[in-house]
Amino acid sequence: MSGPDSTRSELLAAADRAAEFLKRRRTSPVTGKASAAELREHLEIYDFAAPRPVLDVVDDVFELLERAAVRSDHPRYFGLFNPPALPAGIVGDLVAATVNPQLAVWSHAPAAAEIERKVLQWFGSLIGWDAAGTAGTFTSGGTEANHTALLAALARRYPKWAKDGVAGLGGKRPAIYVSSEAHLAWIKIARNAGLGRDAVRLVQPPGGLRLDGGSVEEAIRRERHFDPVLIVATAGTTAHGAIDDIRGLDVVARRHQAHLHVDAAWAGGGLLNDKVRDELAGVELADSVTIDPHKWLAVPMGAGMYLARDWSPLETAFGVSTGYMPSASVEYRDPYIHSLQWSRRFIGLKLFMALATIGHQGYSSIIEEQLVLGRTLRSQLLARGWRVLNxxxxxxxxxxxxxxxxxxxxxxxAIESYVVGSGKAWLSSVSLRGKLALRACITSYESTAQDVHELLDLLDEARLHLP
Ligand SMILES: Cc1ncc(COP(=O)(O)O)c(C=O)c1O
Incomplete structure:
Protein backbone atom coordinates (compact mmCIF):
# COMPACT_ATOMS: atom_id res chain seq x y z
CA MET A 1 0.00 0.00 0.00
CA SER A 2 1.31 3.45 -0.80
CA GLY A 3 1.68 6.16 1.84
CA PRO A 4 0.62 9.82 1.57
CA ASP A 5 3.91 10.90 -0.02
CA SER A 6 3.82 8.39 -2.83
CA THR A 7 0.11 9.07 -3.37
CA ARG A 8 0.98 12.73 -3.78
CA SER A 9 3.69 12.07 -6.34
CA GLU A 10 1.45 9.61 -8.22
CA LEU A 11 -1.40 12.12 -8.35
CA LEU A 12 0.89 14.91 -9.54
CA ALA A 13 2.46 12.71 -12.21
CA ALA A 14 -0.94 11.41 -13.35
CA ALA A 15 -2.26 14.99 -13.56
CA ASP A 16 0.76 15.89 -15.65
CA ARG A 17 0.05 13.04 -18.05
CA ALA A 18 -3.60 14.04 -18.22
CA ALA A 19 -2.57 17.58 -19.15
CA GLU A 20 -0.27 16.19 -21.87
CA PHE A 21 -3.15 14.13 -23.25
CA LEU A 22 -5.30 17.25 -23.42
CA LYS A 23 -2.50 19.19 -25.11
CA ARG A 24 -2.38 16.65 -27.95
CA ARG A 25 -6.14 16.92 -28.53
CA ARG A 26 -6.18 19.29 -31.48
CA THR A 27 -3.28 17.62 -33.30
CA SER A 28 -4.45 14.01 -32.80
CA PRO A 29 -6.50 12.20 -35.42
CA VAL A 30 -10.22 12.30 -34.59
CA THR A 31 -10.42 8.54 -34.93
CA GLY A 32 -7.98 6.02 -33.45
CA LYS A 33 -7.88 2.89 -35.52
CA ALA A 34 -6.60 -0.02 -33.42
CA SER A 35 -8.53 -3.21 -34.09
CA ALA A 36 -10.20 -5.40 -31.45
CA ALA A 37 -7.52 -8.07 -32.08
CA GLU A 38 -4.69 -5.58 -31.50
CA LEU A 39 -6.32 -4.32 -28.32
CA ARG A 40 -6.91 -7.79 -26.93
CA GLU A 41 -3.37 -8.82 -27.71
CA HIS A 42 -2.03 -5.72 -25.99
CA LEU A 43 -4.15 -6.40 -22.91
CA GLU A 44 -2.54 -9.85 -22.61
CA ILE A 45 0.29 -8.16 -20.68
CA TYR A 46 -2.14 -7.73 -17.80
CA ASP A 47 -2.31 -11.07 -16.06
CA PHE A 48 -3.01 -9.33 -12.73
CA ALA A 49 -0.41 -11.55 -11.11
CA ALA A 50 2.56 -9.23 -10.62
CA PRO A 51 1.91 -5.68 -9.38
CA ARG A 52 2.85 -2.82 -11.72
CA PRO A 53 3.82 0.76 -10.94
CA VAL A 54 0.77 2.96 -11.18
CA LEU A 55 2.32 5.43 -13.62
CA ASP A 56 3.28 2.67 -16.05
CA VAL A 57 -0.35 1.65 -16.13
CA VAL A 58 -1.49 5.27 -16.49
CA ASP A 59 0.84 5.79 -19.46
CA ASP A 60 -0.31 2.58 -21.06
CA VAL A 61 -4.00 3.38 -20.59
CA PHE A 62 -3.69 6.90 -22.01
CA GLU A 63 -1.86 5.49 -25.01
CA LEU A 64 -4.45 2.76 -25.56
CA LEU A 65 -7.36 5.15 -25.22
CA GLU A 66 -5.81 7.46 -27.76
CA ARG A 67 -5.02 4.68 -30.23
CA ALA A 68 -8.44 3.15 -30.19
CA ALA A 69 -11.31 5.56 -29.87
CA VAL A 70 -13.27 8.22 -31.60
CA ARG A 71 -11.86 11.32 -29.93
CA SER A 72 -15.19 12.84 -29.15
CA ASP A 73 -13.32 15.58 -27.28
CA HIS A 74 -11.70 16.74 -30.55
CA PRO A 75 -12.71 20.19 -31.84
CA ARG A 76 -13.62 18.63 -35.19
CA TYR A 77 -15.82 15.96 -33.66
CA PHE A 78 -19.21 17.08 -34.99
CA GLY A 79 -21.10 14.09 -33.67
CA LEU A 80 -23.26 13.42 -30.67
CA PHE A 81 -23.19 15.53 -27.55
CA ASN A 82 -19.87 14.52 -26.02
CA PRO A 83 -17.90 17.72 -25.79
CA PRO A 84 -14.50 17.83 -24.11
CA ALA A 85 -14.84 18.10 -20.35
CA LEU A 86 -14.21 21.57 -18.99
CA PRO A 87 -11.07 21.58 -16.80
CA ALA A 88 -13.14 22.65 -13.77
CA GLY A 89 -15.34 19.59 -14.35
CA ILE A 90 -12.33 17.28 -14.48
CA VAL A 91 -11.07 18.77 -11.23
CA GLY A 92 -14.55 18.34 -9.74
CA ASP A 93 -14.44 14.62 -10.54
CA LEU A 94 -10.98 14.36 -8.99
CA VAL A 95 -12.19 16.00 -5.79
CA ALA A 96 -15.32 13.82 -5.72
CA ALA A 97 -13.23 10.66 -6.16
CA THR A 98 -10.72 11.79 -3.56
CA VAL A 99 -13.22 12.57 -0.81
CA ASN A 100 -15.65 9.94 -2.09
CA PRO A 101 -18.63 11.10 -0.03
CA GLN A 102 -21.54 8.69 0.25
CA LEU A 103 -24.60 10.55 -1.00
CA ALA A 104 -27.19 7.97 -0.14
CA VAL A 105 -28.12 9.92 2.97
CA TRP A 106 -27.86 13.61 3.78
CA SER A 107 -26.44 12.95 7.24
CA HIS A 108 -23.35 11.18 5.82
CA ALA A 109 -22.45 13.98 3.43
CA PRO A 110 -24.28 17.19 4.32
CA ALA A 111 -21.90 19.49 2.46
CA ALA A 112 -22.05 17.40 -0.72
CA ALA A 113 -25.83 17.11 -0.48
CA GLU A 114 -26.23 20.87 0.00
CA ILE A 115 -23.94 21.62 -2.97
CA GLU A 116 -26.12 19.40 -5.16
CA ARG A 117 -29.30 20.92 -3.75
CA LYS A 118 -28.02 24.41 -4.53
CA VAL A 119 -27.26 23.52 -8.16
CA LEU A 120 -30.60 21.73 -8.68
CA GLN A 121 -32.49 24.70 -7.26
CA TRP A 122 -30.51 27.11 -9.42
CA PHE A 123 -31.58 25.13 -12.49
CA GLY A 124 -35.14 25.10 -11.17
CA SER A 125 -35.14 28.90 -11.20
CA LEU A 126 -33.56 28.91 -14.68
CA ILE A 127 -36.49 26.80 -15.85
CA GLY A 128 -38.86 29.35 -14.32
CA TRP A 129 -39.91 27.50 -11.17
CA ASP A 130 -39.69 28.56 -7.57
CA ALA A 131 -36.11 27.65 -6.66
CA ALA A 132 -36.84 26.58 -3.09
CA GLY A 133 -39.69 24.36 -4.23
CA THR A 134 -37.61 22.60 -6.91
CA ALA A 135 -37.34 18.86 -6.41
CA GLY A 136 -34.96 16.53 -8.15
CA THR A 137 -31.82 14.52 -8.21
CA PHE A 138 -28.56 14.14 -10.07
CA THR A 139 -28.55 11.02 -12.22
CA SER A 140 -26.04 9.02 -14.24
CA GLY A 141 -27.44 10.60 -17.42
CA GLY A 142 -30.55 11.28 -19.47
CA THR A 143 -31.79 7.70 -19.46
CA GLU A 144 -31.93 7.51 -15.68
CA ALA A 145 -33.54 10.98 -15.50
CA ASN A 146 -36.21 9.98 -18.02
CA HIS A 147 -36.73 6.70 -16.18
CA THR A 148 -37.32 8.71 -13.02
CA ALA A 149 -39.95 10.75 -14.88
CA LEU A 150 -41.89 7.62 -15.78
CA LEU A 151 -41.80 6.28 -12.23
CA ALA A 152 -42.91 9.67 -10.86
CA ALA A 153 -45.76 9.73 -13.39
CA LEU A 154 -46.89 6.22 -12.37
CA ALA A 155 -46.70 7.19 -8.70
CA ARG A 156 -48.89 10.24 -9.33
CA ARG A 157 -51.46 8.49 -11.46
CA TYR A 158 -52.01 5.18 -9.69
CA PRO A 159 -52.25 5.35 -5.88
CA LYS A 160 -51.78 1.59 -5.58
CA TRP A 161 -48.88 1.22 -8.01
CA ALA A 162 -46.08 1.78 -5.46
CA LYS A 163 -47.38 -1.15 -3.39
CA ASP A 164 -49.04 -3.46 -5.89
CA GLY A 165 -47.04 -2.78 -9.05
CA VAL A 166 -48.83 -3.62 -12.31
CA ALA A 167 -51.56 -5.33 -10.30
CA GLY A 168 -52.33 -1.90 -8.83
CA LEU A 169 -53.11 -0.30 -12.18
CA GLY A 170 -56.77 -1.27 -12.00
CA GLY A 171 -56.62 -3.06 -15.35
CA LYS A 172 -55.42 0.10 -17.11
CA ARG A 173 -52.64 0.02 -19.69
CA PRO A 174 -50.35 3.01 -18.98
CA ALA A 175 -48.75 4.62 -22.02
CA ILE A 176 -46.02 7.14 -22.74
CA TYR A 177 -46.82 9.50 -25.62
CA VAL A 178 -43.66 10.69 -27.27
CA SER A 179 -42.42 11.78 -30.68
CA SER A 180 -41.26 9.11 -33.10
CA GLU A 181 -38.12 11.29 -33.23
CA ALA A 182 -37.54 11.02 -29.45
CA HIS A 183 -34.56 9.25 -27.91
CA LEU A 184 -35.44 5.56 -27.80
CA ALA A 185 -34.15 5.05 -24.30
CA TRP A 186 -37.91 5.34 -23.67
CA ILE A 187 -38.26 1.76 -24.90
CA LYS A 188 -35.72 0.45 -22.42
CA ILE A 189 -37.35 2.52 -19.71
CA ALA A 190 -40.83 1.15 -20.43
CA ARG A 191 -39.46 -2.39 -20.35
CA ASN A 192 -37.60 -1.73 -17.10
CA ALA A 193 -40.79 -0.41 -15.54
CA GLY A 194 -42.61 -3.60 -16.54
CA LEU A 195 -44.85 -1.79 -19.03
CA GLY A 196 -43.37 -3.31 -22.16
CA ARG A 197 -42.26 -1.83 -25.44
CA ASP A 198 -45.75 -1.13 -26.75
CA ALA A 199 -46.42 1.25 -23.87
CA VAL A 200 -44.25 3.72 -25.79
CA ARG A 201 -46.59 5.32 -28.29
CA LEU A 202 -44.35 6.85 -30.94
CA VAL A 203 -46.35 9.66 -32.51
CA GLN A 204 -45.33 10.92 -35.92
CA PRO A 205 -44.82 14.72 -35.89
CA PRO A 206 -46.99 16.37 -38.57
CA GLY A 207 -44.16 17.94 -40.61
CA GLY A 208 -41.81 15.08 -39.81
CA LEU A 209 -39.70 16.50 -37.00
CA ARG A 210 -41.56 18.62 -34.41
CA LEU A 211 -44.30 17.00 -32.35
CA ASP A 212 -47.40 19.08 -31.63
CA GLY A 213 -50.31 18.70 -29.22
CA GLY A 214 -52.90 17.93 -31.93
CA SER A 215 -51.07 14.81 -33.11
CA VAL A 216 -50.82 13.45 -29.57
CA GLU A 217 -54.48 14.24 -28.83
CA GLU A 218 -55.48 12.40 -31.97
CA ALA A 219 -53.34 9.37 -31.06
CA ILE A 220 -54.81 9.26 -27.54
CA ARG A 221 -58.36 9.36 -28.93
CA ARG A 222 -57.57 6.63 -31.45
CA GLU A 223 -56.17 4.31 -28.78
CA ARG A 224 -58.71 4.30 -25.98
CA HIS A 225 -57.26 1.11 -24.52
CA PHE A 226 -54.16 3.03 -23.43
CA ASP A 227 -54.08 5.34 -20.41
CA PRO A 228 -51.85 8.35 -21.17
CA VAL A 229 -49.81 8.58 -18.00
CA LEU A 230 -46.80 10.44 -19.38
CA ILE A 231 -46.55 12.92 -22.25
CA VAL A 232 -43.04 13.81 -23.33
CA ALA A 233 -41.91 16.93 -25.16
CA THR A 234 -38.42 16.45 -26.51
CA ALA A 235 -36.72 19.83 -26.49
CA GLY A 236 -33.83 19.19 -28.83
CA THR A 237 -34.23 15.84 -30.56
CA THR A 238 -31.09 13.76 -30.77
CA ALA A 239 -31.00 13.37 -34.53
CA HIS A 240 -32.34 16.70 -35.81
CA GLY A 241 -32.42 19.21 -32.94
CA ALA A 242 -36.18 19.73 -33.26
CA ILE A 243 -37.96 21.34 -30.32
CA ASP A 244 -41.44 19.91 -29.77
CA ASP A 245 -44.37 22.23 -29.12
CA ILE A 246 -44.13 22.22 -25.32
CA ARG A 247 -47.14 24.50 -24.82
CA GLY A 248 -49.36 22.42 -27.09
CA LEU A 249 -48.30 19.23 -25.37
CA ASP A 250 -48.94 20.81 -21.98
CA VAL A 251 -52.57 21.46 -22.96
CA VAL A 252 -53.01 17.79 -23.86
CA ALA A 253 -51.27 16.63 -20.68
CA ARG A 254 -53.56 18.75 -18.51
CA ARG A 255 -56.67 17.56 -20.36
CA HIS A 256 -55.76 13.93 -19.61
CA GLN A 257 -54.24 14.56 -16.16
CA ALA A 258 -50.99 13.16 -17.51
CA HIS A 259 -47.51 14.05 -16.30
CA LEU A 260 -45.72 16.39 -18.73
CA HIS A 261 -42.01 15.70 -18.98
CA VAL A 262 -39.61 17.77 -21.06
CA ASP A 263 -36.63 15.76 -22.24
CA ALA A 264 -34.08 18.50 -22.78
CA ALA A 265 -31.17 16.14 -22.23
CA TRP A 266 -28.83 17.99 -24.52
CA ALA A 267 -30.45 21.30 -25.45
CA GLY A 268 -31.46 22.00 -21.84
CA GLY A 269 -27.90 23.16 -21.18
CA GLY A 270 -28.81 26.00 -23.54
CA LEU A 271 -31.05 27.47 -20.83
CA LEU A 272 -27.92 29.30 -19.72
CA ASN A 273 -28.12 31.34 -22.92
CA ASP A 274 -31.03 33.78 -23.31
CA LYS A 275 -31.56 33.04 -27.01
CA VAL A 276 -31.86 29.31 -26.43
CA ARG A 277 -33.95 29.98 -23.32
CA ASP A 278 -36.46 31.82 -25.56
CA GLU A 279 -36.57 28.85 -27.94
CA LEU A 280 -37.36 26.54 -25.01
CA ALA A 281 -40.25 28.72 -23.82
CA GLY A 282 -42.94 26.62 -22.19
CA VAL A 283 -40.42 24.44 -20.35
CA GLU A 284 -41.65 26.05 -17.11
CA LEU A 285 -45.01 24.34 -17.65
CA ALA A 286 -43.46 20.88 -17.32
CA ASP A 287 -43.95 18.69 -14.27
CA SER A 288 -40.37 17.55 -14.73
CA VAL A 289 -37.36 18.16 -16.94
CA THR A 290 -34.25 16.18 -17.93
CA ILE A 291 -31.03 18.11 -18.47
CA ASP A 292 -27.69 16.35 -18.93
CA PRO A 293 -24.73 18.45 -17.83
CA HIS A 294 -22.48 15.85 -19.50
CA LYS A 295 -23.84 16.95 -22.85
CA TRP A 296 -23.92 20.66 -23.72
CA LEU A 297 -22.56 21.78 -20.34
CA ALA A 298 -19.33 19.88 -20.95
CA VAL A 299 -18.70 18.19 -17.63
CA PRO A 300 -17.34 14.62 -17.54
CA MET A 301 -19.79 11.73 -17.92
CA GLY A 302 -22.00 10.67 -16.28
CA ALA A 303 -24.00 13.60 -15.11
CA GLY A 304 -27.71 14.00 -15.66
CA MET A 305 -30.38 15.90 -13.76
CA TYR A 306 -33.99 15.09 -13.09
CA LEU A 307 -35.72 18.31 -12.06
CA ALA A 308 -39.31 18.44 -10.87
CA ARG A 309 -41.88 20.70 -9.28
CA ASP A 310 -42.92 18.26 -6.60
CA TRP A 311 -41.10 15.91 -4.25
CA SER A 312 -44.04 13.72 -3.36
CA PRO A 313 -44.05 11.44 -6.47
CA LEU A 314 -40.37 10.75 -5.79
CA GLU A 315 -41.11 9.87 -2.17
CA THR A 316 -43.85 7.51 -3.33
CA ALA A 317 -41.75 5.92 -6.06
CA PHE A 318 -38.52 5.49 -4.13
CA GLY A 319 -39.34 5.62 -0.42
CA VAL A 320 -38.21 2.60 1.61
CA SER A 321 -37.09 2.26 5.18
CA THR A 322 -34.50 -0.10 6.55
CA GLY A 323 -32.84 -0.69 9.87
CA TYR A 324 -29.32 -0.42 8.47
CA MET A 325 -29.51 3.07 6.92
CA PRO A 326 -28.58 5.86 9.33
CA SER A 327 -31.75 7.82 8.55
CA ALA A 328 -34.61 8.07 6.12
CA SER A 329 -35.12 11.77 6.15
CA VAL A 330 -37.82 13.39 4.09
CA GLU A 331 -36.94 16.68 5.75
CA TYR A 332 -33.40 16.54 4.34
CA ARG A 333 -34.47 14.71 1.17
CA ASP A 334 -32.15 11.75 1.60
CA PRO A 335 -31.20 10.87 -1.97
CA TYR A 336 -31.69 7.12 -1.56
CA ILE A 337 -35.40 7.57 -0.82
CA HIS A 338 -35.92 10.07 -3.66
CA SER A 339 -34.00 8.49 -6.53
CA LEU A 340 -33.24 5.28 -8.40
CA GLN A 341 -29.74 4.93 -7.00
CA TRP A 342 -28.78 3.89 -3.48
CA SER A 343 -25.06 4.38 -2.84
CA ARG A 344 -24.31 7.40 -4.90
CA ARG A 345 -21.32 9.27 -6.19
CA PHE A 346 -21.04 13.05 -5.78
CA ILE A 347 -22.22 13.68 -9.35
CA GLY A 348 -23.18 17.33 -8.93
CA LEU A 349 -19.74 18.59 -7.90
CA LYS A 350 -18.33 18.78 -11.43
CA LEU A 351 -21.22 20.99 -12.53
CA PHE A 352 -20.97 23.12 -9.38
CA MET A 353 -17.24 23.59 -10.06
CA ALA A 354 -17.81 24.51 -13.69
CA LEU A 355 -20.58 26.98 -12.83
CA ALA A 356 -18.63 28.51 -9.98
CA THR A 357 -15.53 29.04 -12.11
CA ILE A 358 -16.79 30.04 -15.55
CA GLY A 359 -20.12 31.40 -14.36
CA HIS A 360 -23.48 31.79 -16.02
CA GLN A 361 -22.11 34.40 -18.40
CA GLY A 362 -19.13 32.24 -19.33
CA TYR A 363 -21.43 29.36 -20.28
CA SER A 364 -23.72 31.72 -22.15
CA SER A 365 -20.82 33.03 -24.25
CA ILE A 366 -19.61 29.50 -25.07
CA ILE A 367 -23.10 28.54 -26.24
CA GLU A 368 -23.43 31.80 -28.18
CA GLU A 369 -20.26 30.99 -30.13
CA GLN A 370 -21.58 27.55 -30.98
CA LEU A 371 -24.86 29.03 -32.19
CA VAL A 372 -22.87 31.31 -34.51
CA LEU A 373 -20.80 28.37 -35.78
CA GLY A 374 -24.00 26.40 -36.41
CA ARG A 375 -25.40 29.25 -38.49
CA THR A 376 -22.10 29.56 -40.38
CA LEU A 377 -22.14 25.86 -41.19
CA ARG A 378 -25.77 26.09 -42.34
CA SER A 379 -25.23 29.11 -44.59
CA GLN A 380 -21.92 27.88 -46.00
CA LEU A 381 -23.40 24.51 -46.90
CA LEU A 382 -26.12 26.28 -48.84
CA ALA A 383 -23.57 28.58 -50.48
CA ARG A 384 -21.55 25.53 -51.55
CA GLY A 385 -24.56 23.86 -53.13
CA TRP A 386 -25.57 21.39 -50.41
CA ARG A 387 -29.20 20.84 -49.42
CA VAL A 388 -29.94 21.72 -45.77
CA LEU A 389 -32.77 19.54 -44.51
CA ASN A 390 -33.63 20.53 -40.92
CA ALA A 414 -19.96 7.42 -49.01
CA ILE A 415 -19.44 11.01 -47.85
CA GLU A 416 -19.76 10.02 -44.20
CA SER A 417 -17.17 7.29 -44.51
CA TYR A 418 -14.82 9.58 -46.51
CA VAL A 419 -14.95 12.22 -43.75
CA VAL A 420 -14.67 9.77 -40.86
CA GLY A 421 -12.00 7.70 -42.65
CA SER A 422 -9.85 10.81 -43.18
CA GLY A 423 -9.34 11.10 -39.40
CA LYS A 424 -9.65 14.88 -39.84
CA ALA A 425 -13.26 15.26 -38.66
CA TRP A 426 -16.17 13.16 -37.48
CA LEU A 427 -19.84 13.40 -38.32
CA SER A 428 -22.71 10.95 -38.59
CA SER A 429 -25.74 10.19 -40.71
CA VAL A 430 -29.37 10.00 -39.61
CA SER A 431 -32.65 9.12 -41.15
CA LEU A 432 -34.75 12.15 -42.03
CA ARG A 433 -38.21 11.82 -43.58
CA GLY A 434 -37.32 8.36 -44.83
CA LYS A 435 -33.97 9.28 -46.42
CA LEU A 436 -30.44 9.41 -45.06
CA ALA A 437 -28.92 12.78 -44.21
CA LEU A 438 -25.52 13.84 -42.96
CA ARG A 439 -25.60 15.34 -39.48
CA ALA A 440 -23.10 17.74 -37.93
CA CYS A 441 -23.54 19.11 -34.43
CA ILE A 442 -21.37 21.65 -32.65
CA THR A 443 -21.14 21.31 -28.88
CA SER A 444 -17.39 21.59 -28.28
CA TYR A 445 -16.20 24.82 -26.68
CA GLU A 446 -12.95 24.36 -28.61
CA SER A 447 -14.49 24.26 -32.10
CA THR A 448 -13.64 27.35 -34.12
CA ALA A 449 -14.71 28.89 -37.45
CA GLN A 450 -11.53 27.39 -38.90
CA ASP A 451 -12.68 23.90 -37.80
CA VAL A 452 -16.04 24.43 -39.47
CA HIS A 453 -14.33 25.52 -42.67
CA GLU A 454 -12.07 22.47 -42.59
CA LEU A 455 -15.18 20.32 -42.33
CA LEU A 456 -16.77 22.14 -45.26
CA ASP A 457 -13.65 21.66 -47.40
CA LEU A 458 -13.54 17.99 -46.48
CA LEU A 459 -17.20 17.59 -47.44
CA ASP A 460 -16.61 19.24 -50.80
CA GLU A 461 -13.64 16.95 -51.36
CA ALA A 462 -15.75 13.91 -50.44
CA ARG A 463 -18.48 15.03 -52.84
CA LEU A 464 -15.93 15.20 -55.67
CA HIS A 465 -15.05 11.56 -55.01
CA LEU A 466 -18.62 10.35 -55.50
CA PRO A 467 -18.86 7.96 -58.44
C1 LIG B 1 -32.91 13.85 -26.12
C2 LIG B 1 -32.13 12.79 -25.39
N1 LIG B 1 -32.70 12.14 -24.36
C3 LIG B 1 -32.06 11.17 -23.68
C4 LIG B 1 -30.77 10.80 -24.02
C5 LIG B 1 -30.09 9.70 -23.25
O1 LIG B 1 -29.11 10.28 -22.42
P1 LIG B 1 -27.91 9.40 -21.79
O2 LIG B 1 -27.16 8.86 -22.95
O3 LIG B 1 -27.15 10.40 -20.97
O4 LIG B 1 -28.54 8.34 -20.96
C6 LIG B 1 -30.14 11.44 -25.10
C7 LIG B 1 -28.79 11.05 -25.52
O5 LIG B 1 -28.25 11.54 -26.48
C8 LIG B 1 -30.83 12.46 -25.80
O6 LIG B 1 -30.28 13.10 -26.85
Missing part, protein backbone atom coordinates in the same frame (compact mmCIF):
# COMPACT_ATOMS: atom_id res chain seq x y z
CA UNK A 391 -34.67 23.76 -39.30
CA UNK A 392 -33.58 24.43 -35.74
CA UNK A 393 -32.07 27.32 -33.82
CA UNK A 394 -29.69 24.79 -32.24
CA UNK A 395 -26.22 24.20 -33.72
CA UNK A 396 -27.17 20.95 -35.43
CA UNK A 397 -27.36 20.75 -39.21
CA UNK A 398 -28.74 17.89 -41.32
CA UNK A 399 -27.83 18.04 -44.97
CA UNK A 400 -27.26 16.07 -48.16
CA UNK A 401 -25.58 16.59 -51.51
CA UNK A 402 -27.75 17.93 -54.32
CA UNK A 403 -27.44 15.07 -56.79
CA UNK A 404 -28.30 14.97 -60.45
CA UNK A 405 -27.74 11.21 -60.63
CA UNK A 406 -27.22 8.23 -58.32
CA UNK A 407 -28.77 7.05 -55.07
CA UNK A 408 -28.88 9.70 -52.32
CA UNK A 409 -28.52 7.27 -49.42
CA UNK A 410 -25.47 5.67 -51.04
CA UNK A 411 -23.95 9.12 -51.57
CA UNK A 412 -24.57 10.12 -47.94
CA UNK A 413 -22.93 6.92 -46.68
Missing amino acids: ETPLPLVCFAPALTKGDEDVAVR
